[in-house]
Amino acid sequence: MAFSTVSEGFEALTAHHEVIFPPRGRDFTQEEIAERIGDCDVLCSVFDIPIGRDLIDKGRSLKLIANYAVGYNNIDVAYAASKGIVVTNTPRAVIEPTADLALALLLSCTRRIAEWDRLFRHDGANVERGRLCRLGVNLYGKTLGVLGFGNIGAAVARRCQAFGMDVLYNKRTRLSEVEEKALGVTFAKKDDLIRQADVVTLHTPLTPETRHLIGATELAAMKPTAILINTARGAVVDEQALVQALQEKRIAAAGLDVFENNDVPSPELFTMDNVSLTPHVGTQTYDSRVDMVHELCDNVLGFLQGDRPISRVN
Template identity: 45%
Template sequence: MTRVFVSQEIVEDALEEFEGSGITVDLRRDHRPLPAEELRATAADYDGLICLLTDRIDAEFLAACPRLRVVANVAVGFDNIDVAAATRAGVAVTNTPRVLTDATADLAFTLLLATARRVPEGDAFLRAGKYTHWRVKQEQMGVDVFGATLGLFGLGQIGRAVARRARGFDMTVLYHDVHRLPAEDERELGVTYVEFEELLARSDFVSVHSPLTDTTRHRFDAAAFAAMKPTAMLINTARGPVVDEAALAAALRDGVIAGAGLDVFEREPEVDAQLVQLRERVVLLPHLGSATGTTRREMCRMAARNVRDALSGKRPESLVNPEVAPREGTG
């Protein structure tokens, strides 16, 4: 019997993807991640795993699960998975790209606008009964977004979607990425490639859209913040560890930069206490980038399809490690 374990609750209609496949699926109906030791023990007798970013799939886990043939992450990122170790073990790794592009780009722009115009502060001010009359020198004075310069760190699918949204605000869009786009694509998107230092120096808003790698970890550190405009704001909907949170908190506290809008954190779900204490021009969200009903449903369905296909000897639609060829199950 071919068996699949789902480590945490997902949108249950995603399991319809397994109908008629002969694959047995065990869904754990709990939103809390299992401790690492318990996850290893539970998954040991399964052929496939659907997991979330909060599940650590490392060499120790893989060694404890010798039957495992595919791990499907319900996320576009996969820094919670040791892909090299999975490849050595012959385990296919999949993710859920594309389906969350627009939802995450929408949220990045939401954070940009909310931080620039101090929306959470205004909401709290009104709810506290402090709004008594309109005044020219409003307590929550913001900054203009229309016509500003937006710097994109990373220009994958989500970064490009944010660039397209910036057109409606007549923004000058700069970008820095390890791979420069062809000139024709740059013209179509209306973006200009610059080196990292120029991106920092020129941007009114810097939005992070890079994966987490050894080279991007803490790319935004004290030196990076010092290179930004004192009026600049940082937006991060990518991966928390790309930003040194302690350095960011210090930069915000000392006025090195003006604001930040964050949806992801360095030690998620823990958030640096200094950041939490900052109330002005700092917007913090609990990883809502892909959090629309339609998007999360399709992410779960894609993960299910990836596992079904891999266990049926077909190439999954979003295979992270193509070196691992799908192989037929023994039933």
């Protein structure tokens, strides 16, 4: 069973298994999933459709939930595990496009691209652009702090190093000295990273431990010139605390692709010139959508046939 996405990439799956696709151009509704899931061995879910206990219970033959995303907070993973159901995700396909977007948001913040674009569209050739008007900042020589140094965090670090930035990182398990030297990165405790970084970029999954990883205390510790980038999950940041910090200019700017309340931004964020916003589109490229299909199908085939590794999350 699959949800609507690009059509390319499912050939390997349909060649060997019966696949139930939704009507062209839309996803299955919750009711349609409930009607069809009973005899399915595999449910191919997608990041913005919840797969909770009620649906899982209707999957009498369900053995695998293959999620079309790197995040899986749309799935009750613990309950699935209690029923003996494996859950997989697609971590590889999302690395490069998400890192690209994080860098794009950072450049928008440092060079005030979104702000200039709005003004230029409104005022045209008359836009105010004096020599000291709306000055941006350079990335060269600044310090990037990466919270969550997995594949995406490391990809963002590589991009920022190309701009001449130094990189601090924090993750639960520190890299070896050899790895740090090879990557050109320096480990820092979370509090030290937050205090020292000119840019803090977030790349952690959303778990009970990472919810509000950045809150009022952390925002108060950041430099007043610092920029926060979040392409991870919205609730990793206490959004109301962030709004207040931005309003009071206690940090300089934020680039946000994800938001705490079901990805609906706080209204105040729309009014701020020091915020660049995108609507959770970190993987929104054709290439990544096709790559995600291939990775999802590899997970399904690897699980059913046992002939390749799969990306288990439980």
